[in-house]
Amino acid sequence: MFQYMVRRLLWAFVMIVLVIAVVFAIFFVLPGGAGRREDGRASPVAVLMAGRNPRPDLVADIEHRLGLDRPIHIQFGLYLGRALKGDLGYSYQSQYDVRDAVFRRLPATMSLAFGASIVWLMIGIPLGVISALRRRSLLDRGSMLLALIGVSMPTFWLGLMAVFFFDSRLGVYNVGDYAPLTENPVQWFKALWLPWIVLAVVSAAFYTRMVRGNVLEVQGEDYIRTARAKGLKERSVIRHALRSALTPVVTMYGLDVGILLGGAIITERIFAIPGIGLLAVEAITSSDLPTILGVTVFAAFFVIAMNLLVDLVYAALDPRVRYS
Amino acid sequence: METLLEVKDLHVHFPTPDGVVKAVDGLSFSVRRRETFGIVGESGSGKSVTNLTALGLIDRKAARVSGEVLFKGRDLLSLSKEELRRVRGKELAMIFQDPFACLHPFYRVGDQIVEAILCHDNVSKRQAEQRAIDLLGAVGIPRPQDRFRDYPHQYSGGMRQRAMIAMALSHNPDLLIADEPTTALDVTVQAQILELIDRIKNEFNVGVILITHDLGVVADVAQSVMVMYAGRAVELGTRDEVFENPQHPYTWGLLESIPHIDQKGSRLIPIEGSPPSLIHVPPGCSFHPRCPHRFEPCDKEVPALVDRGSGHLDACHLSVEDKERIWNEREARRTKAVS
């Protein structure tokens, strides 16, 4: 078990390094990126930063400061070294330290991600379980229909519709009034309840279907028949079934949350939640390269970390995994 | 010996979009204490469904069940779900074919046995654990106090089946139903498990129903035998009677088509055709399309299970004299093929 964990940790580390390398390559090495042009012309970023009058010596100075005049592998090495220590660079454009910027935006994203995930778990799991237990009932067919609709709705459309409806029409919601939990809990909730629902709809639908499928499959398993043959109360039998059926849900949950923690860009944009996603959008529109880089690395880190966590939890739940 | 189980005219039909599946179609038999009752049949014969119905493990909403299943005098089919649950595992226990799939992979073996104990008995957890360890020892698992903590995938096939038996015995049931308990096991392990079941029958004073497709197994351990085909009993009698003096063409076919370890390589005489669909059961005697001795009434009248004397019953239209003649002819033909 210990070996399993250590091995996973090492692999996670390797993955992060790889991600940083790929991101670096995309942004600095590939044509169109921030690095110096092949024909010797200056880096477009440096030119941009030089402002109205990009005098060559000013541009060269900026390039030097940004480290863009060094060989590529040195640049990568420096970036990697700093990134691993947590230093994601500095955005000259917006005048902030990238890491600080990300951390400032993190609570909002986390609120959005975790809040939505709780909503979809609270809907998806019970609905899925009951649908499976009362197969072909009206409830089952109804929930499957809803699930189908939910899965089919693109988040951006749903979000826009929700804003249109609840903000413009009904006025029960106001876009852009986010307040952090620690400052103003009521406002925090008022800003988040609608994006939670929007974000949760698709996942709830998905989870309902998945849970239903898992429970149905497990119900046919021999060990469930044994549990009944032992004379266990139906409640205990269901508990046995859920233990098996819900374990894969843990895996899915971890991965989904991991992705969201990297910023639910569309949702944050539509509802003006000041999270990492919105930061990314702002950085892209203003070509703020260090920030874009920083956000990407951060998001990747979260996905990898959640992946790792999920694997460990799975091993705790399924004894067969531990001993292989 | 007292009669523990009496099945009377059991019918279990499953309506499906394609038609009604007549899984069990008029079955009657009885089982006594300290007796091993063997039910022999191939897939689709209804042997498993019979016992699952007795235990109440068939979804009564999906199946139409009629008849009586008297266990110690009470009709199990008329009991409420809760009453049945209290009987299951306590007075009437069942073990299944694939011990690997039958134990929950996420829980320790010992805990699963403890759970079985606690669901019918109000003892402390510690007492239940001790009893579970004792049971594991009683079924021949070495170092039971250590194996108690293992997970199912850490047990071998034979040990898992022993654990299943231990679990089934946790409340000293009166009747143990073993559904193909050795089919998934190696032959040396199979012998051990059969011997264990035999020993338990005497030590724990239970009746045993042994369901199998393996005639050899039945011949070795059963006292009474019932041969099933397409949801009905076609022959029923003591083991000696059925094996030495079989009265039904299906039984003859089975006995002749199985290669025996003692027999030199003679040509096997298979039963032609394949087992019928339970939706479109052939009219009259359900075996008639495959029977080389069919005649006038076979496709019109369902033969009743008739006692020809000495408690040996069979469901065939042929007269006793005809059967004797045919059986001798077949025997002669077989021994001729050997030499």
Place this chain on the structure above:
Amino acid sequence: MSSTAPAPRVTSPKTSGEPLVAVEGLTKYFPITKGIVLQKEVARVHAVEDVTFSVFPGETLGLVGESGCGKSTTARLLLKLLPATRGRIFFEGEDITGHSRRQMRPLRREMQMIFQDPYASLNPRQTVGQIIGAPFRIHKTEGEVKKRVQELMDRVGLNPEHYNRYAHEFSGGQRQRIGVARALALRPKLIVCDEPVSALDVSIQAQILNLLEDLQDEFKLTYIFISHDLGVVRHIADRIAVMYLGRVVEIARADELYEDPKHPYTSALLSAVPKGHGKGSVANRIVLEGDVPSPIDPPSGCPFHPRCPKARQVGGPEDGLPQNCVHEMPPLGDVAPNHVAACWYPLKKDESLQRAAHA
């Protein structure tokens, strides 16, 4: 080792001449690795260990043993579906151990396999015609494929008009016939039957066994028949090799093996089979306790020694067992004409064994 096939120790009652297939010292280990970054092999599954036997043209060699004995792995090694760790394989006298895939291609027409599970071994997305016709297409034979497929279907007892049906529309027995037809398509010389009837109903088993026998006569086939069912094997095999924990422990002609087993394991195995005439209780039959040990850490010396009732009977200094049983692996020695067994104390005829306690 010479580059010629090993001389056969047990000849066939059916045919004479050179063996069609032979294996010598065939060994297969599956590594078990541990380690954080660099995976180091810490243990091995000794799936097949030093297996040597020959198969003569036109005969059926039965390969019997319980689960984990290595019989299926041996068959796959022989057909070169798995790479061997050690040992050599000969086909028609030629050493094919080192053959590349390209070199093996033409040989694959000559050796085919029928699998155990008629439900899993057929591609559910293909029609029967496609499944049986696949060998023709792969080896680019000439002539009309469909006609030949239908001939095959007819020969194995299927209705040729079902050419376009899918596998799931057939019963278990019929699906196994499809497997047989597929194996037969290119008229191979050797067919390995890996538990071909174990998953079938009893009344269908006999049909398939008869079919296999008829085909063997008609097409002059050679079979290696793997099974754990000793009754079935006695019926169909001419010679039988018994395997235990990856090793061959006894080879003899079929009748002799059943009537006069020399290796204690064979005897124990035979005694455990329900005889079907109900004489004698189960308890008298049991000679072995416990389960087959794991092939990861096989016992030293003769792998059967911890459970061997004969070793216990002979007695000795090593915990009640003879020294050579515990420390030296017995070679496959001649114990009777055309009968070899790997045992230091082979049984005499009609010698009965006492039940041995689990060591």
